Amino acid sequence: KEPSEKPIEDDWLYSWRDYAGRVSSSELQDLWGRILAGEVKQPGSYSMRTLEFLKGLSKAEAELISKAARFVIGERIYRKKEKFLEKEGLFFSQLLFLQDIGVLSGVEAVGLNTIYKSQDETKFFLPLIASNRIMLVEHEEQAKTLKAEVYLLTQVGIEVLKLASFQVDEEYFEAVAKDYAKKGFKVRIADWVQQTADGGQYFNAKEVQSDENA
Numbered sequence: 001k002e003p004s005e006k007p008i009e010d011d012w013l014y015s016w017r018d019y020a021g022r023v024s025s026s027e028l029q030d031l032w033g034r035i036l037a038g039e040v041k042q043p044g045s046y047s048m049r050t051l052e053f054l055k056g057l058s059k060a061e062a063e064l065i066s067k068a069a070r071f072v073i074g075e076r077i078y079r080k081k082e083k084f085l086e087k088e089g090l091f092f093s094q095l096l097f098l099q100d101i102g103v104l105s106g107v108e109a110v111g112l113n114t115i116y117k118s119q120d121e122t123k124f125f126l127p128l129i130a131s132n133r134i135m136l137v138e139h140e141e142q143a144k145t146l147k148a149e150v151y152l153l154t155q156v157g158i159e160v161l162k163l164a165s166f167q168v169d170e171e172y173f174e175a176v177a178k179d180y181a182k183k184g185f186k187v188r189i190a191d192w193v194q195q196t197a198d199g200g201q202y203f204n205a206k207e208v209q210s211d212e213n214a
Contacts, residue, residue: 067089
């Protein structure tokens, strides 16, 4: 994508230069390089609050965030999928830590629900992006809603995850899709390529069957 014609704010650039100059590990230097590249393409992508957060990020914390990133679907991590998260070393204590540092919210709130509504005026249609994949949830009843128990990403978490180069955990992704198929929705999963800040293209779509034994 071509750089934006809108200039980066001076205050932002001064802060970036100051914070980026303090890191020594090559992984964190690369992280700050990607922040600048993202801001050049689309000024406003990374808030001053996110810069402040990243300034104090350790390598171990960055690795933990990268692990969690593999389980984010539509800016949320789904509850009741502990077997997938724990397999990757993400236990409740790690999720609580991610809440403490400001990446997740609702970890302690038992039963925190998201209620999704349709993004189409003629039928129920909900696209949920998960890094390199997309889930397309549909139903002929436009007024239908979809409820899920989740942990929410904070705004800082959303911005920080833009920096992680990761692929969604496929078993977890398909397990969530099957949950929705069991609820009577038509669910397709596909490969996804983000092309602009607001859109992209999907391909290789396949329908997920409701496997009651899954």
